[in-house]
Amino acid sequence: MSIPTRAAVVESGGAPFTLSDVELDEPGPHEAVVRMVATGLCHTDLGVASGALPFPLPGVLGHEGAGVVEAVGAAVTGVAPGDHVVLSFTSCGGCRDCRGGHPAYCATWLPLNLIGGRRADGTGTISRTGEDLGGHFFGQSSFAERALADERSLVKVDPEVPLASIAPLGCGVQTGVGAVWNVLKPVTGSTVVVLGAGAVGLSAVMAAALTPATDIVAVDRVAERLSLARELGATHTIDATAADLAAALADITGGRGADGVVETTGNVGVLRRGVDALAARGTLVVVGAPPFGTEVALDVNGLLGGKRVVGLTLGDAETQTFIPALVRLVKEGRLPLHRLISTYPFTDIDRAVRDMGAGKAIKPVLTF
Template structure:
C-alpha cells in the first residue's frame, strides 16, 4: 500500500523547491519507510536543483536525512519500527569495491545515488497523480515528511542524541572527516591545510585536530568562518583575499610545505594552489566538485617529488562503521556540529536555500514537526 506524504519538489532545472503531496511506493524487500525528523541541505542538492546534473526532474532531492523507522520490507534485518536512523548513500553491496569495504566507489554508485532517480530495476519510488517523479536520491530523497529508503542507505543510531544534530553526518561531515582520516592519515608533526571553511572543510578541520598533526591551516575568504575554524581546532588561518595561499603556507611551515591538503571549494584555481603548496611526498585530496568537464593544469615536474593528487567520494567511508563512531564523537563534544548548524522549518526550505547560497549559514538543517 502506498503512503502519501508532503515533499519539496523541484519541477525543472532552476525552479524553486515547492511543497506538494506525493505518493511513496510500498516498501520492497530491502526498503524501509522512515519518518523524517531532520534533513541537511547540501550544495549537491542545489547543484541538481539548478539543472547542473542530469537527474530526472520533476523530482525529490535530499540526501542527509535522519528520522525514525515506521515500517520495514520483508527482508530487512538491521532495523525495526521505532529505531532512530541516519541516512546516507546506497550501494549495490556485491561489486568488488563494495565487498572490499569501499561502497562509495560502488560500480553502480552514480545511477543508484546521483543520476538515476529510480531503483536499480528502473521502477519509481515516488509518484504524483500517478506519474513517476525523480526519486531514490542517494537511496532516500529525504526532502519529505516520509522517505522510502534503501536498507543500505541507513545506519541505526542511539536514541539519546537529537537527530537534528546528526543529519549532516550522512554526507558533508563524513566526507570532510574521511578526507583526513582515510586518505591523509596525518602522522605526528604533520601540517594539514584545508581549503574552504564550509561544512565539509570545517569537518576536516575538526578531524585534523583529533590527529597527531600539529599544524592545521584553514583557508577561506570569510573572516567569520576563519574565526570559527580557529575555535574548532585550526592552529592557523589564511584569508585568501589578503594573502597568496602558497606563500602563506610556505611562511607558516618555514618553507617545508603541507603534508596534506583537503580541497573543498570545487575551484580548480584553488586546487592548483593546494597542489603547489604541498611538501615533497605530500598528498592533496579533491573533495569539492567543479562543473563536469573541468580540468586543472599541473606543474608536472613539481609532482616528481612524490606528490600525490587523490579524488574522493563521501570520505571513502564504510557507513556502518564510520557513522556510529562519528555519533559518539558528537555525543562526547569532540565533534561539535552544533557550531555549524542552523535549523529551518521544512516549510522554509526556500529561505534555507537562499541563506546557504548567500553564505549566511554553513549547514542548514530542515526540521519536521
Template structure:
C-alpha cells in the first residue's frame, strides 16, 4: 500500500525546490520507512538540481537524512520501528569492494546512489499523481517528510543522539574526515593542507586536529571561513585571493606538504595543490567538477613518489565510522555545531540561497 507525504521536488535542471505531495511505494523486503527529523543540504544536491549530473528530473533529492524508523520490510533484521537512524549512501553488500570493507567503491555505486534515480530494478519508490519521478537518491531521497530507504543506507544511533545536529555526518562530514583518517593517515609531525573551507574542508580540519599532524593549513577566499578554520584546528590559513602563487605560498609554509585535501572541485586549485606536495606526498581529490573535467600534471614532478587519489564518501564503512563521529560530536571533540545552521523544511530555497552565497556553511533542514 502506498503512502502519501510531502517532498521537495526539482522539476527540471535549474528549477527551484518546491514542496508538494508525493506518493511512496510499498516497502520492499530490504527497505525501511523513515520519518525525517532533519536533512543536511549538500553541494551535490545543488549540482544535481542544476543539471550538472545526469539524475532524472523531476525528482526528489537529499542524502544526509536523519530520522526515526516507522516501518521495516520483511527482510530487515538490523533495525526495528522506533530506532533513530542517520542515513548515508547505499551499496550492494556483495561485490568485492563491499566485502572488503569499502562500500563507497561498490560496483553499482553510481546507479544505486547518484545518477540512477531508481532502485536497481529500475523502479522508483516515489510517484506523483501516479507517475514515477526520480527518487532513491543515495538510497534515501531524504528531502521528504517520509522516505523509503535502503536498509544499507541507514545507521542506527542511540535515542540520545541529536538528529538535527548529526544529519550531515552521512555525507559531508564523513567525506572530509575520511580523507584525513582513511587516506592521509597523518604521521607525527605531518603537514595537512585543506583546499576549501566549506563543510567538507572544515570537517577535514577537525579530523586533522585529532591526529599527530602538527601543521594544518586551510585555504579559502572568504576571511570568515578562514577564521572559523583557525578556531576548529587550523594552525595556519591562506587567503587564496591575497596570494599571487598558491603553490609557492603552501611550499613556503610546509617545505612541501605531506597531504593535500582538495574540496573545491576547481581543477586549477587541484593542480596547485599537487604541485605543493612533498616527495611521497598524497593529494586526495574530493571536490567533484562536471563529468569529463581533466587536470594536467607535471609527470616528472610525480616521480619522487607523489600520489593523487580520488575519494568517494571518505572511503567510509558507515556503520563503523558514523557512530564514532556521533560520539566525538557528543563529547565535544568535534564541534559540528559550529558549521550547522537550521532551516525549516519549507525554507529549503532560503537554505539553498544561503549555501550558494556562503552565508551558511552547512544548512540543515528540520521537519
C-alpha cells in the first residue's frame, strides 16, 4: 500500500525543483514514515540537482530533515510514532567502521547516501505514476511532505526544541562542529582557522568557541559573514579579497602558523594556501568537496614538519550520541544556530535556492 505525498522533484541535471505528487513505498522492517516539519537546504543538494554527481534523476533530494514519526516498520526499535526526530545520513551498521563508531565511513556510504538513489537491495522508495524516482537520498529524501527514512538515519530528539531550529544538524552543522571537536581537538593556546564562513564554516567557528582554542580566525570574501563570525566567537577575521592569507596568519600567530585549519570552500587554491599556512604538526581538515576527480598539488617538503591533511565526511560523527548533544547546546543557547537560519515555506524552495546561491541566506530551512 503506497503512501501519497508531495515532493520537490528535480527532473534532470540543471532543472529547477518542481512540486509533484508522488508515492512512497510502504516502510520496510527497518524504515519509518516521517511527517516533515522542516528540512535544511545544503550545497550538496544543489550540486546533485545541477547534475554534477551521478544520482539518478528525476529524483527527490533533501538530507537535513526534521519531523515527527508517523509509522514504523516491524523491526524498528529506536523510535515510535509521535517521536520527534532529526534525519541524518544512513549506514549499513555491520561493516568495520560502522561497528567502530565511524558510520560516516561506512563501506557502502556512497551508494547508500549520495549516488545510489535506491535502498541497498536495489528497490526504490519513491515513485510517480508507477515509475521509480531517484530517492533514498542520505536514507531520507526529505524535500517532501513525508519521507520514508532508514532507521539508521533517524535520531530521536528533545520534543521541546522546535524542529526548524535544529534541522541543519543532520549534515552541515555536524560537519563543521565535528571537524573541530572530532579531528582538530584544539588544546589551550592553539589557533583554529576556518576557511569559508558559510553554514559549515560558521558551525566550525561556534564549535571552536566552545574549546580552549585561544585564536579563532574566520576567512571569507563577504564582509557581512566575517562580522557574523566575530559575533559567533571568531577572535580575528581575514578578508580574502584584501589580505594575503599566509601574511595575515603569520601576523596573528607571531609567525608560527595555524595549529588547525578547516577548509570548507572546496576551492583547491584555498586548500593549498591553507596547508602552506599550517604550523609544524598542524592539521588541515578537508571538508569542502569539489567535483569528483579534482586534484591538488602540495609542497611535499613542506609537509615533513609533521603537517597532516585529513579528509572528513559529516564530521566523523556517531549521530545517535552527537546530534542529541548538539540539540541540548542549541536549547541552552550555547550553539546559536538560529543566527545562520532563514526559513522559507516548502513551496518557496526555488526562492530559497536563489537566495542561497546569491549569498543572501547562509542556511535556508524549508518549513512544511
